[in-house]
Amino acid sequence: MQTKKIELLETYLSLYIDHATVLDNTGKEDSPYVVLDVRNAPAHIKKDQIKGAKAIPARDLTNHLDELDKSKTYVVYDWTAGTTLGKTALLILLSNDFKAYELGCALEGWKGMNLPIETIE
Amino acid sequence: MQTKKIELLETYLSLYIDHATVLDNTGKEDSPYVVLDVRNAPAHIKKDQIKGAKAIPARDLTNHLDELDKSKTYVVYDWTAGTTLGKTALLILLSNDFKAYELGCALEGWKGMNLPIETIE
Amino acid sequence: MQTKKIELLETYLSLYIDHATVLDNTGKEDSPYVVLDVRNAPAHIKKDQIKGAKAIPARDLTNHLDELDKSKTYVVYDWTAGTTLGKTALLILLSNDFKAYELGCALEGWKGMNLPIETIE
Numbered sequence: 001m002q003t004k005k006i007e008l009l010e011t012y013l014s015l016y017i018d019h020a021t022v023l024d025n026t027g028k029e030d031s032p033y034v035v036l037d038v039r040n041a042p043a044h045i046k047k048d049q050i051k052g053a054k055a056i057p058a059r060d061l062t063n064h065l066d067e068l069d070k071s072k073t074y075v076v077y078d079w080t081a082g083t084t085l086g087k088t089a090l091l092i093l094l095s096n097d098f099k100a101y102e103l104g105c106a107l108e109g110w111k112g113m114n115l116p117i118e119t120i121e
Numbered sequence: 122m123q124t125k126k127i128e129l130l131e132t133y134l135s136l137y138i139d140h141a142t143v144l145d146n147t148g149k150e151d152s153p154y155v156v157l158d159v160r161n162a163p164a165h166i167k168k169d170q171i172k173g174a175k176a177i178p179a180r181d182l183t184n185h186l187d188e189l190d191k192s193k194t195y196v197v198y199d200w201t202a203g204t205t206l207g208k209t210a211l212l213i214l215l216s217n218d219f220k221a222y223e224l225g226c227a228l229e230g231w232k233g234m235n236l237p238i239e240t241i242e
Numbered sequence: 243m244q245t246k247k248i249e250l251l252e253t254y255l256s257l258y259i260d261h262a263t264v265l266d267n268t269g270k271e272d273s274p275y276v277v278l279d280v281r282n283a284p285a286h287i288k289k290d291q292i293k294g295a296k297a298i299p300a301r302d303l304t305n306h307l308d309e310l311d312k313s314k315t316y317v318v319y320d321w322t323a324g325t326t327l328g329k330t331a332l333l334i335l336l337s338n339d340f341k342a343y344e345l346g347c348a349l350e351g352w353k354g355m356n357l358p359i360e361t362i363e
Contacts, residue, residue: 009333082203082324084225091130104326203324212251
């Protein structure tokens with residue numbers, strides 16, 4: 001059972017990227033990361049997002065794959081950690097040969113740490 | 122690692138059902154879905170629940186399996202996404218050959234989207 | 243798929259310990275459990291913790307393994323359920339042959355149930 005636990009933890013954790021790695025690259029011209037806000041809610045509910053994020057709702061992601069760049073690494077996030085929307089988006093991206101991670105802290109954690117956000121018009 | 126990630130995501134996501142599918146069948150005479158509130162808290166703490174849900178606390182579920190109907194699909198939920206209580210209930214149901222899913226948004230998400238709830242007396 | 247689901251649930255749930263087991267042993271001289279607060283935040287952000295917990299931030303855990311006791315069972319927790327920090331700590335502990343679990347309810351659930359906490363000076 002110990003081996004199974006370790007295997008599950010390793011695979012599970014390999015799905016995630018931490019905020020520090022993303023933050024270190026924010027605003028850099030040649031950043032390998034593109035942050036994707038995959039929340040399905042309309043803009044007036046979302047109100048704000050991670051600074052510089054590109055909004056593609058998880059439910060529309062399959063139709064927007066041709067706008068994405070295979071040389072980039074996509075970092076998806078939902079409202080909170082533990083929801084399934086980020087994993088749905090991640091599965092679509094990985095299955096289509098994109099490099100992608102889920103943001104470990106989600107939007108809630110990002111805002112809780114006072115990291116840069118921006119208002120959505 | 123990519124294959125392992127995709128496999129984990131596929132299996133993990135297959136545990137869940139989304140609110141829209143459940144909502145579309147709410148109140149229908151012949152709905153295949155029965156929503157189970159598996160929170161262990163007493164009624165005065167729970168206060169309200171998803172409209173039409175049947176309350177069977179996860180810790181009592183094993184003793185109530187004979188009240189369930191194998192032709193139905195059970196949708197379990199806990200307070201929030203990411204807790205283990207829904208998965209505990211799900212494991213009991215699946216291990217006993219019931220069709221079952223966890224509600225992806227949990228009660229928190231359901232209420233956050235203003236979907237129908239009811240007060241618990 | 244049913245078998246895969248059950249296997250995943252079994253392994254996933256085996257990572258967790260519930261609050262009741264931990265609580266029953268709190269303050270006992272010969273308790274097999276040691277609760278580890280693995281939050282990375284500084285003390286003034288954390289403010290309080292589970293009563294009797296030992297604080298070792300997840301990012302420092304690898305450097306503190308020689309302070310831990312292989313005869314004990316470690317119970318790690320983060321702010322909320324569903325984050326990855328507890329799992330990161332858990333992976334370090336299990337990979338180094340410690341007995342360890344994540345606290346299912348996390349700090350949020352522990353406080354929500356009014357279980358004993360203590361202020362951090």
